[in-house]
Each structure stands twice: as C-alpha cells, then as structure tokens.
Amino acid sequence: MAKKITNAVTYVFLALWGVVVLFPFYWMILTSVKGYGAYTSEVTPSFFTLSPTLDNYREAFTAVPLAKYFLNTLIFTVVTTALMLAVIIFAAFAFSRLEFRGRDAVFTLFLALMMIPNELVVITNFVTVTNAGLRNTFAGLILPSVTSVFYIYLLKENFAQIPDELYRAAKVDGTSDLKYLFKVMVPICRPTVVTVTILKVIECWNSYVWPRLITDDPDLYLVSNGIQEIRQNGFGRENVPAMMAAVVAISVPLVILFLIFRRQIMAGVSRGGTKG
Amino acid sequence: MKIKRFKGWLYLLPALAFIGVFLVYPLVDVVIYSAEEGYNFATQQSTGTGLGNFSFVLRDPYFLSALKNTFVLVIITVPVSTGLALLISLGLSSIKKLRELFQTVYFLPYVTNTLAVGLVFMILFKKTPYSEGLVNALIKIFGAPSVDFIDGPWAAKMFVLCFYTVWVVLPFKILVLTSALASVKKEYYDAAALDGTPRGRIFRKITLPMISPMLFYLVITGFIGAFKAYSDAVALFGTDLNAAGMNTIVGYVYDMLYGDSGGYPSYASAAAIILFVIVLTITCVNLYVSRRRVFYD
Numbered sequence: 079m080a081k082k083i084t085n086a087v088t089y090v091f092l093a094l095w096g097v098v099v100l101f102p103f104y105w106m107i108l109t110s111v112k113g114y115g116a117y118t119s120e121v122t123p124s125f126f127t128l129s130p131t132l133d134n135y136r137e138a139f140t141a142v143p144l145a146k147y148f149l150n151t152l153i154f155t156v157v158t159t160a161l162m163l164a165v166i167i168f169a170a171f172a173f174s175r176l177e178f179r180g181r182d183a184v185f186t187l188f189l190a191l192m193m194i195p196n197e198l199v200v201i202t203n204f205v206t207v208t209n210a211g212l213r214n215t216f217a218g219l220i221l222p223s224v225t226s227v228f229y230i231y232l233l234k235e236n237f238a239q240i241p242d243e244l245y246r247a248a249k250v251d252g253t254s255d256l257k258y259l260f261k262v263m264v265p266i267c268r269p270t271v272v273t274v275t276i277l278k279v280i281e282c283w284n285s286y287v288w289p290r291l292i293t294d295d296p297d298l299y300l301v302s303n304g305i306q307e308i309r310q311n312g313f314g315r316e317n318v319p320a321m322m323a324a325v326v327a328i329s330v331p332l333v334i335l336f337l338i339f340r341r342q343i344m345a346g347v348s349r350g351g352t353k354g
Numbered sequence: 355m356k357i358k359r360f361k362g363w364l365y366l367l368p369a370l371a372f373i374g375v376f377l378v379y380p381l382v383d384v385v386i387y388s389a390e391e392g393y394n395f396a397t398q399q400s401t402g403t404g405l406g407n408f409s410f411v412l413r414d415p416y417f418l419s420a421l422k423n424t425f426v427l428v429i430i431t432v433p434v435s436t437g438l439a440l441l442i443s444l445g446l447s448s449i450k451k452l453r454e455l456f457q458t459v460y461f462l463p464y465v466t467n468t469l470a471v472g473l474v475f476m477i478l479f480k481k482t483p484y485s486e487g488l489v490n491a492l493i494k495i496f497g498a499p500s501v502d503f504i505d506g507p508w509a510a511k512m513f514v515l516c517f518y519t520v521w522v523v524l525p526f527k528i529l530v531l532t533s534a535l536a537s538v539k540k541e542y543y544d545a546a547a548l549d550g551t552p553r554g555r556i557f558r559k560i561t562l563p564m565i566s567p568m569l570f571y572l573v574i575t576g577f578i579g580a581f582k583a584y585s586d587a588v589a590l591f592g593t594d595l596n597a598a599g600m601n602t603i604v605g606y607v608y609d610m611l612y613g614d615s616g617g618y619p620s621y622a623s624a625a626a627i628i629l630f631v632i633v634l635t636i637t638c639v640n641l642y643v644s645r646r647r648v649f650y651d
Contacts, residue, residue: 088445089452095442096459098521102474103462105488109477118484122491169369178362184370191377197582197604198630201387201611201622202380225372255361284467286585291612302469302585309473310592318477325470336465344461348529 106329110134110322117319134323143296144324147304153216154289154300155282158223162278163271166230171259173230174237175245185234192227196287204291214295223288229274232349236270237263273346276339283332301328387623400620407624416609417625420601426512427519427602428580435520436572439527444561446528447535457532464525472589475518479503479590504590511591511600519586523579527572534568535561563649570644574637581633584608603629 109117111130138144172178173185203222212218240263248258264271286302293299299307308324336343387393388408392401411417442460446453463471480487481502490500501507503514538561546556562569584604587595595601596609603625609615610622 085449088448092442092445092449092452092456095438096456099459099462102471102478102521105478106471106474121485123485123488165368165372168365168367172362172365176362176365178360181362184366188373191373194377194381195578195582195630195633197607197626198384199377199380201607201619201626202383203376204611205383205619206375206380221372222376225369225376227373227377230369280465284469286469286588287608291608302467305467305470305473306588306593309476316482321473322477325473328467328470332465332467333462336462340458340461343465344457344529347464347526348533 103329106322106325109319110326112319114317114319118316134319135327137317137320138323138327141320142304142308142324144304144327146297147299147301148327150298151283151300154219154223155279157216158220158282159275159278161220161224162226162229163275165224166226166233166274167259167264167271169230170233170237171255171263173234174240175259175263176255188227188230192231200288200291203288207292212292214293214298216298218292219289219298219300223282223285226278229278232274233267233270236267240266269342272339273342273349276335276343277346279335280332280343304328384623384626387620388627390620393618393620407620408628411621411624411628414621416596416601417603417606419596419599420603420606423512423600424581424583424602427516427583428577430512430516431519431523431580432573432576434516435523435527436569436576438520439524439531439572440569442524442528443531443535444557446532457528460528461525463522468522468585469589472518472586475514475521476504476590479514481506505598508599511598514590515583515587515600518590519580519583522586523576527576530568530572531565534565538564566648570640570648574640574644577636577640578633581629581636603632 108125108127111132111134112127113129113131113133116127116129173181207213207218207222210218212221244262245258248262253261284302285300286306289298289300289303290306293303296304296307305324305328308321389403389405390400391404391406393399446456449456478487479489481490481500481504486494486500487503489503493500501510503510542560542564543556546560551559582604583602587600587602587605591598591600593613595605596615601609607622607625607629610618610625
C-alpha cells in the first residue's frame with residue numbers, strides 16, 4: 079500500500095515537471111494561431127482558441143525577412159559544421175594514428191585549452207575580425223566558430239580504439255593514409271562523427287553572441303539575432319501572435335532533428351554536451 | 355621517417371591554424387589589452403601600462419551590479435537545479451511505464467533556441483496595460499496582487515531569470531544523473547533489501563556515494579555555466595541589460611566591447627579576466643571539497 083502511494087506521488091511529480099517543460103511550447107503554438115484582434119481583446123489570456131488562423135505565419139514571413147534569417151542560419155550552420163568536421167578529422171587522425179615528435183606535447187596543450195572560456199578570447203577575435211574587414215561577412219561569422227578542441231579530443235579517443243592491425247594490413251595492401259582515414263576510420267567511428275555533427279548543428283543554430291558582435295547588417299542576421307530584432311522593432315511592437323509564429327518557425331527544425339536522432343543526441347550530450 | 359614526421363604536422367595544420375589564430379593568440383592578447391590604460395580603439399594607442407583598467411572596472415557601478423546579479427543567480431540556480439534534477443532522476447529511475455516518454459519530454463529545452471523560447475517566457479510573465487499575462491492571472495486567482503515580472507521590481511525580475519535558467523539547464527543535469535543512477539550496481543540494492551535496510555538509509559549509504567562523482571561534476575559545470583549567464587537575460591529583458599538593471603558579468607564584457615556603450619576592449623578584457631579568476635577560484639574550491647567528500651570507485 080505504502081509503495082502504491084509512493085508510486086502515485088512519483089508519477090504526479092514527474093507529470094507536473096512535464097507540464098512545466100511543455101507548457102511554453104503549448105503556449106507559443108496556441109498564441110501563434112490566435113488572431114491578432116482576438117489576442118489583444120483578451121485581458122485574461124485564454125487557454126484555447128476556437129478560431130485558429132494561420133495569418134500570423136504569413137505575417138511572420140512577409141513583414142520581417144524571416145526566410146532570409148533562416149537561409150543565413152542554414153548557410154552558417156552547414157559551412158561551419160563541414161569545416162569543423164574536416165579540421166577535427168584530420169587532427170584526430172594525426173593524434174591517434176601518426177607518429178611524430180612533439181605530438182604528445184601538442185595534445186597536452188590542446189587539452190589545457192579546453193578549459194579556456196569563450197568570453198576570454200571573444201574580445202580579441204572581435205578586434206581581429208574587425209581589423210581584417212570581415213565584419214558583416216559570412217567569413218567573419220564562420221571562421222572563429224570552427225575551432226572545437228573538445229571534439230578533436232572526443233574523436234581522437236574513438237580513433238585510438240581502432241586496432242593497429244587494420245592500419246598495417248592496409249599499408250601492406252598499399253592503401254594511402256588519406257584513403258585509410260576516409261574508407262576505414264571514419265566509417266568505423268561513424269556514431270561519434272554523427273554525434274559531433276549534431277551537437278555542432280545545435281550549437282550553430284542557437285548561436286547568438288558572436289553573430290551579434292560581428293553583424294549589424296540585418297541582411298546577415300541569424301535566427302537568434304532575427305528574433306531579437308523582431309522583439310525590439312518587428313511587427314509594430316505588440317503583435318505577439320506574429321512574434322510567436324516566428325518563434326514556432328525557429329523552434330521546429332531543431333525539435334524535428336531531435337525527434338529523429340533522439341538516441342544519438344542524448345548519448346552525445348551525456349558524453350560531451352554542456353549547456354548551463 | 356622524415357616524410358612521416360612532416361605528414362603528422364600537415365594533418366594537424368588546419369587545426370593548429372584555427373586554434374592559433376582564434377584561441378591561443380587571443381589568450382595572450384587579452385592580457386595585454388587589460389594592461390593598456392586609456393586604449394583608444396580608433397587610434398589604437400594607449401596612454402600607459404598598469405592595473406588602471408581593473409580598478410576602473412571594480413569601481414564601475416554597472417560592473418558591481420552585474421557582479422551582484424551574477425552571484426545571486428549562481429547561488430540560487432546551482433543548488434535548485436541540481437536538487438531538482440536529482441529528485442526527477444530518482445523519480446525516473448523508480449518507474450518503468452512512460453519512462454522513455456518523460457525522458458524525451460524533459461530533454462526538449464536542450465534543443466530549443468534560448469532567445470526564441472525566452473520570448474515565450476517573457477510573454478507569460480509580462481504585464482501590459484491591456485493584458486495582465488498568464489502568470490499574473492494565476493496569481494490573482496490566489497488573491498495576491500499582480501507584479502510585472504519583466505519591467506517591475508528587481509526581485510521579480512530575478513525570479514523570472516532564475517526560473518528560466520533552471521528550465522534551460524535541467525535537461526543536461528537530468529540526463530547525466532539518470533545515467534549515473536542506472537550505472538549503480540544492482541547487487542548493492544539486492545544486498546540492502548536482504549538486510550531490510552530502510553529506503554532513506556539506502557539512499558544515503560549506497561545511492562548518494564555511488565553517484566557523487568557525477569553530482570560533483572554537475573555542480574562544477576553548473577557553477578561555470580551560471581557564472582557565464584548572458585543570453586537568457588537578453589531573451590527576457592532585451593539587449594539593454596544595464597537599463598533593466600539585470601546585467602551579468604558576461605553582459606558587461608560585451609557591452610564594453612560593442613554597442614552603444616562599447617568601444618572599450620581594455621575594460622572588457624579586464625572584466626573578462628576578473629570573471630575567469632572568479633570561476634577558476636570557485637572550481638578549485640569545488641575540486642578541493644570534492645576530493646574529501648566524493649567517493650571514487
């Protein structure tokens with residue numbers, strides 16, 4: 079009996095937190111389908127609507143350049159992630175497979191750099207990019223976002239688990255290092271590569287601070303900066319339903335990505351994610 | 355052999371180039387900036403070298419207010435989020451039905467855009483002349499006076515910021531703790547059940563020691579993360595955090611660097627270094643405490 083009560087209390091508690099998590103999502107979807115007139119006439123907000131409308135979505139994509147923000151974010155995310163993958167795959171290969179003097183010293187240095195907070199280097203990077211005339215360009219946005227010491231570490235650990243015999247066998251067959259890397263090592267470590275890719279995509283999609291520093295031209299805004307701009311001046315300040323439509327549009331891609339790759343994302347985050 | 359050595363560096367070259375330019379050089383440079391007094395961004399000249407930037411920052415009322423906000427945020431959110439995550443994870447590990455569903459739902463905040471969802475929180479808590487907002491409507495049901503959580507008193511704003519921060523950081527903590535709980539060996543619990551050990555004692559003597567390394571890992575990363583709070587505050591209160599009285603240390607750094615109040619990389623550098631020293635000190639204290647308290651298998 080006591081066990082049943084504890085069990086019931088547990089479920090109620092868990093369901094309660096579930097509501098706290100889901101409620102903002104429910105509220106943004108609900109508000110985004112309320113008509114502007116209907117919304118503003120509600121002194122006490124109502125929990126449902128009987129006349130849902132998609133007008134706000136039309137408004138969100140026409141009154142502000144939301145589609146442009148999406149395109150910018152897409153370009154930024156794809157290029158940054160692709161560049162980062164190339165850089166970390168080569169580096170992890172060098173650390174795990176090749177032998178050369180100074181390798182371990184450089185690797186130790188890399189590990190030490192993982193402790194450096196981004197806030198400390200962002201100031202000089204801002205000055206570097208500004209002096210190079212790369213403000214308000216994709217190059218300025220992308221280049222400083224490529225580096226990821228932690229992912230090099232993660233991939234190196236995985237590469238190191240591949241038995242040496244495979245490498246020697248490939249060498250006997252006359253396979254080049256490059257071919258061995260992409261035909262053998264990367265396919266074997268695919269789960270890690272996928273995890274790193276997804277984590278980087280999430281990071282890019284949500285990045286706000288660096289894009290804000292480096293772009294003040296709305297033509298180059300990413301979704302985070304776009305939503306901030308919408309909050310500050312879009313839609314004539316108080317059109318909350320249109321604002322929520324934009325929020326829903328921005329949230330949907332990542333939620334879909336999450337629902338598809340749920341296992342990989344959760345496994346990857348528990349290995350190497352930090353947010354907060 | 356010589357070719358092979360050369361090859362290793364060649365593969366490493368892209369990473370070295372990126373890390374050198376955007377990570378190592380800035381690290382040296384930030385220290386130089388912080389020591390250059392009266393640095394002018396336009397002429398790139400400074401008037402002298404010394405600790406003047408630090409003493410300016412430490413006397414700046416905006417910095418002191420940012421410092422206070424950040425400390426309050428850290429002191430509230432780190433224990434609350436860690437404790438809540440522990441409760442939820444214990445709940446999750448004691449049930450079978452619906453467990454996967456709950457885990458999926460709880461993880462959702464991790465994959466959302468902080469700025470976008472922050473806007474929803476703002477709408478929920480905000481009070482405008484023509485609408486009181488949902489949270490205030492709920493408060494009224496209980497008969498309490500309504501408060502503007504976004505433009506109102508400091509404590510109300512702090513509450514929303516803490517609430518949103520906990521909401522955002524919890525998925526990661528729940529994930530780490532549920533896998534830590536799942537990795538505790540079942541034999542220990544079986545042995546305890548055989549002896550008829552009460553639940554509270556099992557928790558204190560078996561569960562807590564076994565998950566303590568992960569718990570401490572969460573406390574350390576929680577401290578570091580909370581000290582770097584910034585975008586959550588922007589999402590709720592807008593970009594002018596000084597005017598809202600809700601700035602954080604990181605917000606102060608960026609304000610000094612850029613925007614209407616910007617153009618002072620030296621002050622920004624000094625503030626960033628102060629932040630780094632604070633975080634480093636607290637991490638060291640944490641590590642020292644954990645060496646004495648944490649049970650490593």
